[in-house]
Amino acid sequence: MGLRLQMLMVLVMMVSLQGWLPLGCMEEERIALLHLKDALNYPNGTSLPSWIKGDAHCCSWELIQCNSSSSSSRGRVTMLDLGSVRNQELGDWYLNASLFLPFQQLNTLSLSDNRIAGFVEQKGSYEQQRLSNLEHLDLGLNHFDNNILSFVEGFSSLKSLYLGYNKLKGLINLKESLSSLEDLDLSGNNINKLGASRGPSNLSALKLENITTYESSFQLLQSL
């Protein structure tokens, strides 16, 4: 009787755990999400109200998707769709790139239209190596300058990169480290030369709408 009751309890626990997991995410990632929320709202924004401390079901929070496969990746954050989240009145700001380190399975990240002027803590490749699953990155409609290029070059798995409507200017030289890149959008910047030292060989879509050029006419270097 005692044994059967114990077995029944284990069974009930397993069933309820199954029901809970699809909405729960990893503790490490949940804490990181809350840090990210604080950063996006600094100093007094009110965005992401559904991201609540003490709510373990972070995969059901707005603008997040988790892996729902029945593997060890289950419950890990795969998508963060944080476009236009930050209150524009809070002004230009610098985002701490290390805040994304815990998201090892992150595949898609959008930070568009948030008045971001740059990342801090971009100490070489250590940070980016951990985001080794990142394939889609949208940093459009922000205030990034050319320094953003050396930052994104660390993401070797990137397939699509949107940098439209930022403050890039002059010569843009794509590095071979962006070897997986298929889709690149540099619209709305002030670029007059675009080249690639050894190039993203798989680049199949390049969007350059509304490029403003003051000094010389636009040149697409032959390497591309």
Ligand SMILES: *[C@@H]1O[C@H](CO)[C@@H](O)[C@H](O)[C@H]1NC(C)=O
């Ligand atoms: C944040 O603080 C500033 C200055 O005190 C104020 O003007 C603004 O309305 C506040 N914003 C929010 C969302 O509370």
Ligand SMILES: *[C@@H]1O[C@H](CO)[C@@H](O)[C@H](O)[C@H]1NC(C)=O
């Ligand atoms: C979920 O994880 C599995 C195993 O790691 C992986 O094959 C799959 O691509 C992941 N799904 C998403 C949406 O990232």
Ligand SMILES: *[C@@H]1O[C@H](CO)[C@@H](O)[C@H](O)[C@H]1NC(C)=O
């Ligand atoms: C950036 O975030 C990391 C991880 O949360 C933290 O250790 C570091 O102190 C932060 N750096 C800055 C400049 O805020």
Ligand SMILES: *[C@@H]1O[C@H](CO)[C@@H](O)[C@H](O)[C@H]1NC(C)=O
């Ligand atoms: C280029 O695309 C082909 C076909 O999709 C793929 O097999 C190859 O790995 C890609 N190369 C890089 C460097 O990503």
Ligand SMILES: *[C@@H]1O[C@H](CO)[C@@H](O)[C@H](O)[C@H]1NC(C)=O
């Ligand atoms: C072109 O860029 C200017 C300035 O950034 C903007 O006002 C305008 O709407 C853009 N046009 C298109 C077609 O996107």
